Amino acid sequence: MTTSTPGTLQELARAHMPARDAERWIGLLKPGARLRRAREGERVVGVLGGEPRLPEGVAWPVWEGRGPLGFVAAVDCGAIRETAAGQGVDLPLRTDSWLAFFYYEDDEALEIVDAGDPRTWAGYRVLHLPAGYEELPRRATPEGAASYDEVPLTAEIGLTAPAGDAVAVARALGFREPTDEYAHPVGSDAFVEEVRRLAPSTHQLLGNADNVQGPVETEVARGVLGGVDWSDPRLEEEAQRWTLLAQFDSDEEAGMCWGDCGVLYWLIRPEDLAANRFEEARFTWQCC
Structure with a gap:
């Protein structure tokens, strides 16, 4: 995720890749909202x-x-849309409501939520809550649910870069084998490190997913199929039908650690996002 101007990632691609490949990669950039701890004011x-x-x-x-599932986060779609619009960015959000994300964390790893196993899908949830969330009563965390420390979030709007191993990158650049990425500038250490500097992994709404261990779209697609x-x-083909709704990284301040410093991902089909069918989102998680 970058907080610089959109041209920064474009110039990076053009400096590292052949012209045709650079333009194809640039075409995969998506606007998103990077979420970080809100400072005073x-x-x-x-x-x-x-x-x-x-x-x-x-x-x-x-x-x-x-x-009971643990409460991970809630985000104000209306406020994020307004912040983006103020910067001339049209995010594909069509609601002013809030989204609340829940996930079942088992410290003893007796049962994990697995994108490929429908029997475990009850271990994650997205609730579509009305505008005016701030005025609703707080709900005490029930016994047995994981709980985390509260951290207020603000949004930084910008373009997000696709992971080098993303399905869309392989298709756009004509990769036929998984190893093709490493023979291309998109997989070079210099390019990857610069993308990481401009686009550090963090909490995020929309945009491109930051994969930890392979394409998250493929994991979700496999479960759907x-x-x-x-x-x-x-x-x-199925993987191409999914896009990131939200990702939440491990966070020391909140006391969140997903496996070995992993990330939680919720993905959604664009048509469901446009229709506010957030209950159709699917989940996966990855760690190092």
């Missing part, structure tokens, strides 16, 4: 951890047979 557009605010009649998400073999040709 900055606009708060969300929160990590703490106790969520839930309307009366909305039940705390539970994985039946396992227990019923756990097909990784070599199934349908996998790449």
Whole structure:
């Protein structure tokens, strides 16, 4: 994620890649909202951890047979849209409501949420909450649910870069084998390090996912297709139908650590995002 002008990533690509490949890679850049701790005086557009605010009649998400999910974060879509519009950026959000993200964390790893196993999908949830979230009553964290320290969030709007191993990159640059990435400038240490400097991994709404261990779109696609073999040709096509809704990194301030300093990802199809069908989002997570 970059807080610089959009041209920064464009110039980086043009300096490292052949002209045709650079323009194709630039075409994969997506606007997104980088979420970080809000400093005094900055606009708060969300929160990590703490106790969520839930309307009366909305039940705390539970994985039946396992227990209540932990509250990860809530974000104000209206505030983020407004912040982006003030910078001339049209984010693909069509709601002024809030989104609240929940995930079942098992410290003893007796049961993990697996994108490829539908039996575990009750271990994550996205709640679409009304505007005016700040006025709703706080809901105490139920016994057995993971809890995290509260961290207020602000948004920085900018372009996000695709991971070098993303399915879209392989298709755009004509890679036929997974190793092709490493023979191309997009996989060079110099390029990757510069992208990391401009686009550090963090909490994020929309944009390109920052993969830790391979394309997250492929993991979600495999689950949607019923756990097909990784070599199934349908996998790449299905992966192209998914885009990042949100990612939440491990966060020391909030007391969040997903596996070995991993990241939680929620992905959604663009048509569901446009229609505010956030219940159709799918989940995966990765760690080092």
